[in-house]
Amino acid sequence: MIKDFVFSYSSDRLRESLDDSHQAKYLIRYLADLNAKTCVLEDKYVDKDYLIDYQKFYSRSFYEEKRFTERIHFFVEDFSTTKFEESLENNDIEYLRKSYLGFVVIRPIKGSDRKRLIGRTLLNAYPDEKGSEKRVFIRGNYDVSLFGIPLSVSSLPFQVQDQGVSACATIALWTALHPLADTYGIQRLSPAEITELSTSFPSEYRNFPSSGLNWGQMINCVKSMELDVETINVENIDDDDIILTAIKAYVKAELPLIGALKLTKKNNPPEYHAVTISGYQCNNRGKLTELYAHDDQIGPYNRVTPDGSFKRWKNEWNDSGHEVRLEKLLIPIYPKIRLPFARIYPRYLEIKERMIKDYGDDFDFELYLTTIRKYKEFLLESTIKEKRKILIKSLPRFLWVLRAYYEGSPLKDIVFDGTAIYPKQVSSIEFRI
Template sequence: MSRLDSGPKMSLRSAHAHIERDSARNDLRGVPANRGHKPGRIQIVEFGEDGDPLTALDECTQRDYLRCYLHDLHVRWLLVEANYFDRDYLAAFKAFYGESARGYINVCRRVSFFTDGMCSSSAAFRGLLEEAAGGAQQACAALQECFKGFTVLRPIRTSLGRTVLGWYPDDRPGVLSRVVAPCRDYEINIAGIRLTVEGLAWQQQDSAVAACATVGLWSMLQSSAFRDRVAFPTTAAITESAHRTASLGERVFPSSGLYNHHLLEAIKEQGLEPLLIEGDINDGDQPVFSMTRFASTVAMLLRSGFPILLVGKRGKEGHVVCAVGCRPKSPPKLKCGYFEEEDGALENLYIHDDALGPNVRFALREGAAGEVVLFPHAPEPRSAVRPVVDPTNNVDEFVPRHMAVAVVRELRLLPDLLHEKALEIAKDISVEVSGIQGSSPTVPGVHFSLLLVRLADYLGQILARSVTAGKPLARARLALVERIAPLSLYLAVVRLSMAGRPTMDVLYDTSDAAPGLKPMAHVVFDSGIEWLLKKADWLGPYGRRVRAY
């Protein structure tokens, strides 16, 4: 049975050896040797200078990646809270560390990252902090403007706990914007000052409580798609839930990784539904993904707000990473009569990799068998040189073999079935257009894309971006509410576009499944294809018509 972790199971002797090293290094973390908690002044430290807690950590790839990332965000100031109780670490402490005779402590440190803003010295930054703590709105706004994220430093060997980082500015010319729908706002509170950053949480693998599959699932469950469904379980809770009904006699802690059945059971235990997608190319005894299937499935799920666990091989070892964003490629121009998937290729994939760090940019290429191969592809430094050599250099390529996804229970429509329906619709429309227009060079071909979306979000932000405000938008929204049979909580949307402009959305009920799946409605954005749609009855093959122009 294939594993969803980073290689062979760790023996108990090996796991305990890791834990003993954790204990021996506790005093190197800036944590008091005794168990008493003492008050501590908030420290303001310049990035990379004396006192920077990141440079004091044991050398590791994750630490170096984090320093390079912060450098490219132009971070200058680190705000260090000496005493911070982290929910995830407290759960790990209760499950494992608190019962150890080694004397682990339960207090962490939190480090928040800021650009220089208006502050040229640590004293000036301290003054700004004091003004904000006193309620000065201008000072609070200044801190928020230069806030770039935070990390929790745990008092164990794998120090990097819950970490949320903002994205680099999306300012590269000639490329499409990133798709980061799974991201959400995280709020922290420093002395009564509330600060927010948009991202998705990442953490380093903990050899005692959470292997790579567990921390990948932990990041996945942080998604915006589950904002009203899941109480964001801790890694310890995920490991426990994975063994609750599928342990097969294995002990829970120290954790030595999860099998397929563990991971899928853990998703079910959170009140969600697991979806396991296999590659479409046979490569020996293991499936791999073709480029088109991989790119289209990943893009659809990420646009819909669902992060993806990619299960595969890095070198010769099994590994699991969590895809949290992508950058699509501009689709090629098509001639009349041709059709193609808009997301058939990706420029980049952004991955939370517990062995590297958060938001790692990967590029895609085709292997010898036509399979997708992913490799880290860090951008050029945004200013000067990196503080350390790029830690993504010389990292082995990753070959995904499965995708594991957590979805809400209302989503019963499988991605492959939706893809088949989209191909049929795009082909039909292309044939009809070419039959009337011939090979006219002025009439473009048809691109299609897929989306799973809440009904409220489709009626709200998606239609608002696609339809002219005023009467056209009001007509479309009210028609969907008043003239269409009740729509499901989530919709599956097949969007057809021509020359880069949306032409029509075909809407499916996601609470239904094959056989007999039919569209509930189609929303027309371009009056220019009205002549084509007149061939269909009012209750034709694409469901009831809604005009949005």
């Protein structure tokens, strides 16, 4: 074990391991926001994703690259090397489990900027509440072992593109598909494997080194994994309501959305970039005030605010003179969810407008996708009319729910069959206020 493998959190010390890339600087700031106090370094860690990428690309290169990565763990508890070693000796680990923030893997290779590449990263998201505003994130529970200590982190994986085997679209797919392995039982692939799968759809460019995937190749990748896709073109829409409604609907269903961005900079041709939308923040009336994106050129849970509307984004890209426009959304979905957003959204608008006309504009509305299991668990804990009758009623496995709120409390649910081809109402539920 190396000397000083336990050290206090500081930007200078972390920069020695993470290097000085844009993503490393972001992670240092992000960890400060999470109140990180102590770091523990594993200096010889076998990372599955990197090992697969190494086998498929770097093992066949003339210059020898290392097979092992480094992994740094972060804690909010302040402790020394001596205390940590005593904890290992005495199995006194509860304070470590309670204060764990997650980890960052550092690959032993460098990017085009000659900075070390950030590998698979799992860090806690921001707190679920910020004053009166609430945050909703896509995240799963991941078990972690540190020298035999069982830890866990609730997060969505992040890593930086390695142009030998992947580009931004590959990483966006890797991030978006990761949580669906547990939800739908699909295989978890490394970035190199995603690039291989995607490029079975013909392109004029080489597979490796990767120059990026086109929209068709991204769709091909998702469909090759026995999933289907929902695509929403928002380039020419008049307002951002469809964007916000779609993001809330799918994030609440724990389905990541891939955003296709157009980056423009004065005197430069436009560039295209892909990110994974991983969460949102809303006020007490449910209006979105902030998005969160896993952007491989910035970092995990990157804060995005509207530039007039959420068709145009404000984030770190603006610091380099780029204007950011959202053009398309791609959502990997389970094939049995047959009612697409494009067909339920007009019905949602129709019902919303009718209720506002009949009862006034003191109501708030949301549309979201869910499963029968999650929905009935919610109803079981709610105060609704005809509760017993509704709970024993047979409903489809997947549901679209249109919910009306009054003063922040649920007032009425109109429920649609998510397995139907066209909107088919299957239930109407009234809450007791």
